Amino acid sequence: MVTSPSSCADGRRRIVVVEDDNANRLFFADYLTFSGFRVLALPHGLDLDQQLKEFQPDLLLLDLGLPEIDGYTLLKQVRSSDLWQQLPVVIVSGYAFAEDQRRALALGAQKYLVKPVHLHQLIQAIQAILPPPGAE
Incomplete structure (x- = not known):
């Protein structure tokens, strides 16, 4: 189950970023944090289910070209989970x-x-999926 923003202590939307490239991961995490989101940035998705349970995100930002387990497999796992099948997922990939x-x-x-x-494209995509806190 995805936690609603009203149940988050600070009221900010939560985003999990799964990105193996260190520079991109830090860049996305810093910009999203600056934009008002709480961010958990992960270099791989090996323990994604556990991380989702602990962080309770409102959205998953997912790269496809990941080491050990690719983003397609992670997306399948998220969609097959009773807890996460409704979690919005935005893919950010070099696969064009x-x-x-x-x-x-x-x-x-x-x-x-x-x-x-x-960056404005990323924020627009997220805002199109997640209304601002309090707007539901």
Whole structure:
């Protein structure tokens, strides 16, 4: 179950970022934090289910090209989980082919952004999915 923002102690939306590239992970985490979100940034998705349970995010920002377990597999796992099947997922990937986009969207991602991502584009995608706290 996804925690509503009103139940978060500080009222900020929570986003989990799964990105293996250190620079991108820090960049996304810093910018999203600056933009008012609480962020948990992970370099891989090996223990994603446990991390989601502990952090209770409102949205998952997911790279596809990850070590050890790829983003497609993680997306399938999220969508097959009773707890997380409704969790909004935004893909941010270097995979620019239309087939990659179709596959991720067919697996349940709400939005697909191709790297390099402009920051305003990232925030617009998130805001289109998550209304501001208190607007529900």
